[in-house]
Amino acid sequence: MIYFDNSATTAPDDSVLTSFIEVNKRFYANPASIHLAGKQAETLLEKSRAQILSILSAPDGNIIFTSGGTEANNLAVIGFARAFRSRGNHIITTEIEHPSVLFAMEYLETQGFDVDYLAVDEQGMISTEELKSKLRAETIVVSIMHVNNEIGTVQPLAECARLIKQYSRALFHSDTVQSFGKLPISLTGDGPDAITISAHKINGLKGSGLLAFRKGIPPQALNFGGGQEHGLRSGTVAVADAVALAKAMRISLLDEERQEFRQWRNRLVNFIKNYDDVVVLAPDKAAPHIVSIAFYKVKGEVAVNFFQEKGITVSTSSACSSKSGAAGHVIEAIRLAEKYKNGVIRISFGKNNSEQHVVEFEQVFAQFMELLGRGNG
Amino acid sequence: MEWNELLIRYGEISLKGRNRNVFVKKLRKNIKEALSDLPTVALQAERDRMFLFADDKRDMEEAIIRLPHIFGIQSFSPVAKCEATLEAIKETALRVIGAGETAGKTFKVEIRRTDKSFPLVTGELQQEIAAHVLQNFPELIVQMKKPEVLLHVEIRSEGAYLTAKVHKGAAGMPVGSNGHSLLMLSGGIDSPVAGYLMMKRGVSIDAIHFASPPFTSELAKKKVMDLAEKLSSFGAAVRLHIIPFTEIQQTIVNQVPDNVSMTTTRRLMLQIADQVRAEIGALAIVTGESLGQVASQTLESLTAINAVTTTPILRPLIASDKLDIIEIAQKIGTYDISIQPYEDCCTIFSPSNPKTKPRLEKVIYYESFSDFAPMVEEAVKNRITVDLPLQKQDEFDDLL
Numbered sequence: 001m002i003y004f005d006n007s008a009t010t011a012p013d014d015s016v017l018t019s020f021i022e023v024n025k026r027f028y029a030n031p032a033s034i035h036l037a038g039k040q041a042e043t044l045l046e047k048s049r050a051q052i053l054s055i056l057s058a059p060d061g062n063i064i065f066t067s068g069g070t071e072a073n074n075l076a077v078i079g080f081a082r083a084f085r086s087r088g089n090h091i092i093t094t095e096i097e098h099p100s101v102l103f104a105m106e107y108l109e110t111q112g113f114d115v116d117y118l119a120v121d122e123q124g125m126i127s128t129e130e131l132k133s134k135l136r137a138e139t140i141v142v143s144i145m146h147v148n149n150e151i152g153t154v155q156p157l158a159e160c161a162r163l164i165k166q167y168s169r170a171l172f173h174s175d176t177v178q179s180f181g182k183l184p185i186s187l188t189g190d191g192p193d194a195i196t197i198s199a200h201k202i203n204g205l206k207g208s209g210l211l212a213f214r215k216g217i218p219p220q221a222l223n224f225g226g227g228q229e230h231g232l233r234s235g236t237v238a239v240a241d242a243v244a245l246a247k248a249m250r251i252s253l254l255d256e257e258r259q260e261f262r263q264w265r266n267r268l269v270n271f272i273k274n275y276d277d278v279v280v281l282a283p284d285k286a287a288p289h290i291v292s293i294a295f296y297k298v299k300g301e302v303a304v305n306f307f308q309e310k311g312i313t314v315s316t317s318s319a320c321s322s323k324s325g326a327a328g329h330v331i332e333a334i335r336l337a338e339k340y341k342n343g344v345i346r347i348s349f350g351k352n353n354s355e356q357h358v359v360e361f362e363q364v365f366a367q368f369m370e371l372l373g374r375g376n377g
Numbered sequence: 378m379e380w381n382e383l384l385i386r387y388g389e390i391s392l393k394g395r396n397r398n399v400f401v402k403k404l405r406k407n408i409k410e411a412l413s414d415l416p417t418v419a420l421q422a423e424r425d426r427m428f429l430f431a432d433d434k435r436d437m438e439e440a441i442i443r444l445p446h447i448f449g450i451q452s453f454s455p456v457a458k459c460e461a462t463l464e465a466i467k468e469t470a471l472r473v474i475g476a477g478e479t480a481g482k483t484f485k486v487e488i489r490r491t492d493k494s495f496p497l498v499t500g501e502l503q504q505e506i507a508a509h510v511l512q513n514f515p516e517l518i519v520q521m522k523k524p525e526v527l528l529h530v531e532i533r534s535e536g537a538y539l540t541a542k543v544h545k546g547a548a549g550m551p552v553g554s555n556g557h558s559l560l561m562l563s564g565g566i567d568s569p570v571a572g573y574l575m576m577k578r579g580v581s582i583d584a585i586h587f588a589s590p591p592f593t594s595e596l597a598k599k600k601v602m603d604l605a606e607k608l609s610s611f612g613a614a615v616r617l618h619i620i621p622f623t624e625i626q627q628t629i630v631n632q633v634p635d636n637v638s639m640t641t642t643r644r645l646m647l648q649i650a651d652q653v654r655a656e657i658g659a660l661a662i663v664t665g666e667s668l669g670q671v672a673s674q675t676l677e678s679l680t681a682i683n684a685v686t687t688t689p690i691l692r693p694l695i696a697s698d699k700l701d702i703i704e705i706a707q708k709i710g711t712y713d714i715s716i717q718p719y720e721d722c723c724t725i726f727s728p729s730n731p732k733t734k735p736r737l738e739k740v741i742y743y744e745s746f747s748d749f750a751p752m753v754e755e756a757v758k759n760r761i762t763v764d765l766p767l768q769k770q771d772e773f774d775d776l777l
Contacts, residue, residue: 019776034718039596044773051777059442166480166516188438189378189476246777 002312002357006201006350007149007178007290013203013351016248020205023240031237032228045239048246052210055249056195058187060215064233065208065242069177069198070100072211073143075233076173076194077104079219080141081113087169088138094118094126094155095333096148098175102329105143118144123283124153124334131160135167142170146179146195150317150330150346151281152290154183158190171217177201177209181252182261182289187214194219197249199241203351204248208241261288261349264358268347271362277374279340289350292317294336295343298372303345306371310364312357317344378476380437380455384540385427385444388451388548401427404449404551407612411447415439429453441544447612448577449554450546454529461495461537463502467509470528473541474510474517483520486510489531506530550579552613558691559654560584560608560663561646562601562617564721567665567694569604569711570702573611574693575663581613583657585650587622587721597719606765607711618653619761622646625752632747639731640740643673643682645749651686652757661689667702668695677734684737 003011023044029037031045049063066072081091093105095117105115116134118126126144135142142164147154157174164172174192176185181202185195194213200206213219218232225234255261268291269280277296295303300316307314317328327341336344347361385408390400405422408429412418417432418440429444431437437455444453459469470486486507488499497505510528511517517526531538560572562584572582586601602617609615625645633641650662666674673682683690694702706712 022776034596036595039599044776047773048777057438162475165478243776250777 002360003352004347004349004357004361005313005315006353007346007348008315009200009206010203010350011352012200012205013248013251015251016204016244019247020240020244023243027239031239032226041239045237045242048239048242051246052212052249055253056185056187056212058212058214061187062213062215062218062230064211064229065237065245066210066233067207068200068209069098069175069196070209072196072198072209073098073100073175074104075211075219075222076196076213077101077141077143078108079222079232080171080173080194080217081108082220083218084140084171088136088140089113090136090138090140091115092118092131092134092139092142092144092170094120094144096120096124096150096153096330097143097145098149098177101143101145101175120153120333122334122336124148124151124281124330125283126155128156128159128163132163132167135164135170137168139164139168139170141173142168143173143175145175145177146185147176147183147287147290148282148330149178149290150328150344151292151334152178152286153282154179154285154287157192161190161192178290179287180249181255182287184256187212193217197245199245199248202248202252202255205241205244208238208245210245255351260355264349264353264355265289265291268358268361272365275369275374277369277372279336281334281336281344289348291347293345293347294340295345295372297339298343300343300345303343303368306368307345307361307364310367312361312364314345314347317346378455378457378472379434380441381430381458382456382538383429383437383440383444383453384456385429385453386451386546387426388449388546389550390449390554397424400449400551400554403554404447407449407551407553408444408447410614411443411610411612412436412440443610444546445544446547446610448547448549448579449551449612451548452543452546454540454543457539458536459539461492461532461534463497463505466502466530466532466537466539467506469537469539470506470510470530471513473539474514474526474528477526477542479514479526480516482517482525483523484510484514484517484526484528485519485521485524487527487529489529492532492534494534495532502530502532547577547611549577552576552579552611553581555579556661557581557583557657557659558661558663559650559657559659561650561665562586562604563665564597564601564604564715564719565665566706566712566715567667567670567702569608569665569715570705570709571663571665571691571693572608573705573709573711575691576608576611576613580663582608582663583616583618583653583659584608585618585620585653587620587646587649589623589626590621592623592626593720596717597721600714600717600719602763602765602767603714604711605763606767607709607714609765611709615765616657617763617765619763620649620653620756621759621761622756625749625756628747628749628752633743635728636730636732637735637740637743638728639673640678640681640735641744643678644685644740644744645753647682647690648685648749648753649756651688652753653760654688656757661691662686663691663693665694666692667697667699670699672731672733675733678732681735681737681740 027041029041031042053059053061172192173194176195177198180197198209221232279294281292415436417436419430421428457473459465486503488503528541558580560582562568584605605615605617629638
């Protein structure tokens, strides 16, 4: 079985699982307790935090451990908007964000915030000109994802950060769930002020993630209780989750340095471009691990089933929206021609893949096109 | 932004006369020590400045984070190196400027042309580069006098060197250039700050701590070790002496009246500290005492406590307000450690109404019923020493 749906989730790394189990066995004490066992758990928790901050090149930054990317995105969007409300009520985001950002934005609109949604071009790129024109004194939060989960477009975060700093006082958040471990990310210099990371996208465990942000700019808390995580996320901190996440992040940096994903992507894109009735979504400079394509008048689901039958797992555009049937908001936003809209599939690489998998995919792909009566044009 | 080297400027020490070399050497050694775990870092010290190189990008980033804590550095600037061609300089200038804040800042280009063979003269070069930068960062405002962003370009035969950002250093004197003292480190907020201020004046320190197990916990000890470790991050290792104090403390509780027991406790601590000081060859004792904070910190009380020794007792915080002390503690990162809730030996037996004006003759009279001298000897002899920072052998490493 070839698993090509790593943007939906990845297989947990063995060493991450080992850490998770070991921590639960040996350091299960509540890190808030003052006895020795509690102190040990706390030390371990803080070491994980320090390791993560060092990976993000922001040793004096802050981290809130969350239940995953969705919670971190919710906390960022709603928490920062509330924290900076005294400065204004204008927020900017894009049309192609993950639902955990988009629905949080919709909620904020009901609370009297004014949200602008940046449009994207046919390749899913925002326009920094448009961003610049929308920024104003009352802009308090800008949230722009780094890599789009459905088509892999990479947004120019450094340039966005520069514009945001220059033309507003807004906090810049980026959903980096799909890019961490694939592209360099840091919280210093020309990076965003806050980022979201999800463990299970980088061979960690489902149910954990984090929001990291620069020193001194906490969001307002969304849940209340014992005051853990400096009162920003109450609830006993899941030490083993934090350790496993820190480990997954450390290991994933090795992926960032691997060039294979990029090579496979180039190979696959060149291969697919030989076929007339298939389009590749996103520009050549898209994220190295995602290839989204659309078939002419063939349902994505049909292709998924065919590949499944041949031992290859690919997905329709995103796992979150794949069951709803209708074309997703990203596909709408890039104004994909009607005849391609329902034919999107996504191939996403992970560390368990090899070049041989790409070769096999190409063979199956050729069979599929043959079957459709659309030979190599 | 990737930096090729760091230019380090000396502070006060560049004012020194013929002793300057000694100070520079000390500073170099302290920087080396503070960065000893970064394998690719190399240092080159010159008369007025020092250069730091690192082959690994992460080592360089880490050095930029640690340097601001090392005393004796006035400021430092990350330097980008490029080919000495106009095109390369222009391109690098944009990257260097882009790495910092630009919105609404005043700006100037400064050229130093060590290599006179470079085709453009200084004036032309300045205009070319300034025009290029302003085109790309139109929000900068040109200003010749005291600009906020000063792009400095130095053209040497081997390449061009560009800097724009000046990071503030910790200033002060290189630790160790001004002698050695023993710091009485309690675990509270004040004493680490006192140690920090003395280190800033170039004094290297050992620290002494009194532990009363089982009344005080391992965690209290760990907390003091963390504090000493924090202090060691300012450019010099710190040796911590942990004194077993339980027996003496119990004797005091049993023998000396409640309202002067605290004065006696302090006097014995100071005696022990003084013996340790003599053994390690330190010249003074440093305390975190601040006038009027607690009963032991009245002038009368200090007089009674101080009567046990003629060694100089340095009290850098004596006239500081609590809030000012807290501010420094927060700045240097000891505050969060100090406020951890573990009992220390000063609080476990503290009397309910200690005398704020103890009379020395009375105190000496009460102490005369017990023979503390052998206990003091014993405590000094049985001390445990820990060298900080600890060589990390971490049980957690395999988990992370």
